[in-house]
Amino acid sequence: MTKPVQIFGPVVSTYVRIIQIVCEEAGLRHDVVPTPANSPDNRHPFGKVPVVHLDGQEMYETASVVNYIDSAHNDGALQPSDPLMRSVSERWIGIANSYLFPLFEHGLVMPYIMHRYAGEPLDTKRISDSLPGIAKTLSFLDLELQRDGAWTSCGFSMADIFLYTVLRGVQLTPHGAAGIAQMERLPQWMEECHTRASMAATAWPMESGSTAS
Ligand SMILES: N[C@@H](CCC(=O)N[C@@H](CS)C(=O)NCC(=O)O)C(=O)O
Known part of the structure; x- marks a missing residue:
């Protein structure tokens, strides 16, 4: 073994x-x-x-x-074999790494983690400064999903894994949960990912259906 x-x-x-x-x-x-x-x-x-x-x-x-x-x-099952679809999947992974993670992590997720687990006062200034950009970004993702399926047009791929994991941290904060819930297509896609066996098996300890308030 x-x-x-x-x-x-x-x-x-x-x-x-x-x-x-x-x-x-x-x-x-x-x-x-x-x-x-x-x-x-x-x-x-x-x-x-x-x-x-x-x-x-x-x-x-x-x-x-x-x-x-x-x-x-895994026989490359998470990487589309069609070159165009592969490029679409790679683009969304790039977006997750370069734009989404820094915006969400520094603006929303870390302030809540530092507040909840390190006992620091909640950095409301940092959060409120970041919320307009986060709201705009969630709308962008949602509109792309509505327009042409965006990364989901590749079937389940590595892009879903990066995007779901980055967005899940956001969804575990009160502001993030409210922002995602207002979207048209994102909540359903998040739920589909959430129940996938690989995602369920790796849920974070604090994921019990509640937000990280
Ligand atoms: N480019 C790295 C980024 C990894 C990354 O940003 N990890 C975060 C934690 S999820 C980290 O190291 N944060 C601590 C820090 O930036 O000091 C990768 O793809 O592995």
């Missing part, structure tokens, strides 16, 4: 969860080795998490790690 994939990073982390979901999709066993980004044990050269050990390799940068897992262990 092969060794479980070892994922070095926090137990609650967007990018750790993306690796966990793809391991589930590929039928690979996986363990999180709790490692904060700022720990001396963290071996990422740019101080990020996760770092991953699998197949005798040390890997980092989530998109490249999950592409490897899917290609080597």
Whole structure:
């Protein structure tokens, strides 16, 4: 029996969860080795998490790690074979990494995490400064879904995994839950992802149907 994939990073982390979901999709066993980004044990050269050990390799940068897992262990099932659809899926992964994660994480998700789990006062200024941009971005995603199905036109792909995981953190905050609920198509797509076996198996400990207020 092969060794479980070892994922070095926090137990609650967007990018750790993306690796966990793809391991589930590929039928690979996986363990999180709790490692904060700022720990001396963290071996990422740019101080990020996760770092991953699998197949005798040390890997980092989530998109490249999950592409490897899917290609080597899942027949590439999460990467569309049609070149145009592959490009669409890659575009949405790029959007999730470059624009959505920084906007959501710094503007909404981290203030709630620091408030709820580190006992800091809720940074309402940072949240209120970020909300217009977040609302505009949620509307953009929703309109794209209504227009041509956006990333969902590829069938279930890696894009769904990145986008769902990034958006799930938002949905677990009160402002984010309210914002997503106002959208036309996003809530249904979120629900479909939420009930997928790989997503359900990797739910964060605080996911009990409530928001992170
Ligand atoms: N480009 C990295 C980004 C990973 C990332 O931003 N991880 C977050 C946690 S989900 C992190 O390391 N945050 C800590 C920090 O930026 O100091 C990847 O794709 O793996």
